[in-house]
Amino acid sequence: MANFDIELVGKIGSMALIDKEWKQMNYNVIARISKELRPGYVWVTSGATEIGRLDFIKRNGYELEGNAQDVKTDYAAQGQTILMQTYRDFIDPKFNVRQILIENQHFNDEEKREYIRNLLLRCPAQNAIPIINYNDPVSNDEIVKVEIDELRKKGKKAVHLVDNDETASQVADLLKCKNLLIYTSTVGIYADPKDESTLIKEISGKDEYELLDNITAAQQKCEGASRAGANGAKAKLEYIKGPASNGTKVYIANPKYTIKDILSGVAPCTRIFVK
Numbered sequence: 001m002a003n004f005d006i007e008l009v010g011k012i013g014s015m016a017l018i019d020k021e022w023k024q025m026n027y028n029v030i031a032r033i034s035k036e037l038r039p040g041y042v043w044v045t046s047g048a049t050e051i052g053r054l055d056f057i058k059r060n061g062y063e064l065e066g067n068a069q070d071v072k073t074d075y076a077a078q079g080q081t082i083l084m085q086t087y088r089d090f091i092d093p094k095f096n097v098r099q100i101l102i103e104n105q106h107f108n109d110e111e112k113r114e115y116i117r118n119l120l121l122r123c124p125a126q127n128a129i130p131i132i133n134y135n136d137p138v139s140n141d142e143i144v145k146v147e148i149d150e151l152r153k154k155g156k157k158a159v160h161l162v163d164n165d166e167t168a169s170q171v172a173d174l175l176k177c178k179n180l181l182i183y184t185s186t187v188g189i190y191a192d193p194k195d196e197s198t199l200i201k202e203i204s205g206k207d208e209y210e211l212l213d214n215i216t217a218a219q220q221k222c223e224g225a226s227r228a229g230a231n232g233a234k235a236k237l238e239y240i241k242g243p244a245s246n247g248t249k250v251y252i253a254n255p256k257y258t259i260k261d262i263l264s265g266v267a268p269c270t271r272i273f274v275k
Contacts, residue, residue, distance in 0.1 A: 004177060006121070007041060007179065008177060008179045010043050015185055016255045017051070017083075025051050025083075031090040034090030037087075037092075037095075038092070043129065043131050044133070044164050044171060045083065045087070046164045048075075048136065049075045052074070052075035056074075072136060076136035080133065080137070094127075096129065099133070100119065100130050103134070107170050121175065163235075173243045176248070177243070178248065182252045187269060188268065189203070189218055189221075189252055190233075199268060202272075204272070211245065211273070212245055218237060219233075219234045219238065240252075250273065251263070252270040
């Protein structure tokens with residue numbers, strides 16, 4: 001991996017981990033992904049809040065009510081234990097598994113950034129796979145908003161981790177990884193969002209400047225999102241500009257395809273890279 005510190009940063013979203021018909025975690029998806037994870041991979045996972053919600057309903061027969069932020073916090077705290085245990089159950093037992101919960105502050109302070117970076121970079125040599133999730137149980141939206149606003153008032157660049165697509169991209173940028181895989185509900189980026197046959201198989205450029213221009217052009221074709229609260233393909237393309245311009249090869253793909261098939265070019269997806 002000349003010039004790269006990590007082989008892969010990957011991310012999977014909440015909806016891919018939920019079996020809507022049975023209203024439970026999709027064990028098939030998480031089992032298949034887990035079997036492919038190995039040292040040198042950093043995995044960013046969503047799903048804690050929704051998994052916690054479904055688990056609470058199953059055990060209690062009703063949903064929590066009250067302040068929306070408090071409810072989200074309680075569900076996420078419950079779901080994280082289940083999510084991590086499931087990854088541990090299916091990842092090869094010879095590998096160590098480490099949960100790393102991050103927040104906006106870890107990317108807005110140089111010392112904290114470096115601390116997280118070193119923690120992640122130690123993992124391959126220690127035969128460990130880090131599983132990253134945003135720390136929802138202790139991250140209040142209003143407090144975060146105030147913190148971000150204060151940084152911007154001081155003229156400082158502020159990273160605001162809106163969702164785990166951005167989290168994965170920030171981690172990829174931090175680590176200088178060879179590959180960044182964003183699993184999404186579609187097969188990739190479409191020229192016409194309403195027509196799956198218009199899959200854009202490649203966004204590339206002869207250098208980082210041409211690549212960024214071509215990514216921006218592709219963004220103009222994007223609209224909508226897979227679910228309420230999601231930011232859609234346009235936001236994904238914005239998030240990945242940093243790592244892509246640094247030489248990371250980016251894949252936007254569907255989780256029905258294996259990591260191996262995506263990286264090898266067997267599976268359809270959108271590949272974004274400097275030629």
